[in-house]
Amino acid sequence: MASGPGAVHRSSYVNPLVPQVYVLGSQALCGELRAAGLRVSGGPPGSGEGGAEEEEEGRPISRCHLDPEVGAVLVGYDERFNFVRLAKACSYLRDPRCMFVATNPDPWHPVSGGAGVPGLKPQTPSAVDGETEGQITCTVRPGTGSLTAAIEVGSGRKAVVIGKPSRFMFDCINGTAGAAPLDPGRTLMVGDRLDTDILFGANCGVRTVLTLSGVSTLQEARDNMASALPDRRRMVPDFYVDSVEDFLPLLTG
Missing domain, CATH: 3.40.50.1000 (HAD superfamily/HAD-like)
Structure with missing residues (x-):
């Protein structure tokens, strides 16, 4: 979900009556939601929303707290996706009134600098640390679609995708105030x-x-x-x- 004139339209897909949105995504995504007047929980470290969740990462799942104000789960690209976040998202979605929205279905992205050999397991986490020469490194970065699929399986729910290839984005651009229709x-x-x-x-x-x-x-x-x-x-x-x-x-x- 990229920033731009359509941000408010995309964010407004979430019912304005929803008190709070649980976000698995970037700081920019959280910012778009706040700009549209929505309250946010979750989010990345340093965004102002993720501090409590960071403290919970070492706790048993049974001791991780849920916010009763959350009425929607929004999945974007989240490099800090982990078991606690997966459990929270699935728990929120046990309530059929909780909305489930994903920004896009991309299953994976190529990793710049990764070097792999078919059939062999990557042995190093990155090809950027200067110590991976001659070693096998990760060539794939899981995308939003991969994270969404995990939550869909764990929650038994199907996400509504509002990014490509849905034409929702095209309609958002055409609905931007002051802009000529495409x-x-x-x-x-x-x-x-x-x-x-x-x-x-x-x-x-x-x-x-x-x-x-x-x-x-x-x-x-x-x-x-x-x-x-x-x-x-x-x-x-x-x-x-x-x-x-x-x-x-x-x-x-």
Whole structure:
């Protein structure tokens, strides 16, 4: 969930009658919610919301406290996701009145500098500490979709995804006060992921460009094109480029 003019619209998906939102996500995400007038618990250390939870991380789950004011669980990208946070989110969601919202379904992200060998288990936590030369390191960082899936299994609930590929974001942009509505015929969706970026463009009726410098590959796009499954054929871009750098001549020319 990126910051910008649509932040208030995205945050307002959560019922304004909800007293408080339990957040698994970044400080920026917490800030957007507060800017929209919502109270926040959870959040990362240093954001003003996570102190009590940090103290609970060493306690048994049975001694971790729940806030009775929480009426929604919002899952974003959270590098401090742990067993306590998972237990709290699942416990809040035992109440059917508690909303369950996720910012996006991304299952994973590539790790810059990671070096792996297929079939072998990563042996070091990072390739940034200067001591991993010649060693196998993590190449994947779990995304919001992975965290959401864990909570879905533990709670028996299904999250409502409000980010890509849902067209909710497109409607938010078009609903921004003072902004001219987007013309789908003059709009281009550029992204590196077939199952979110390109599918988002298809859901919104705009043309799409796949950049090959990220997650999805050209072969995956070709496989989708050859598939007999309609859902996979929707994840085929109209165009592709090696990198977003290919757009620079058009912007500077």
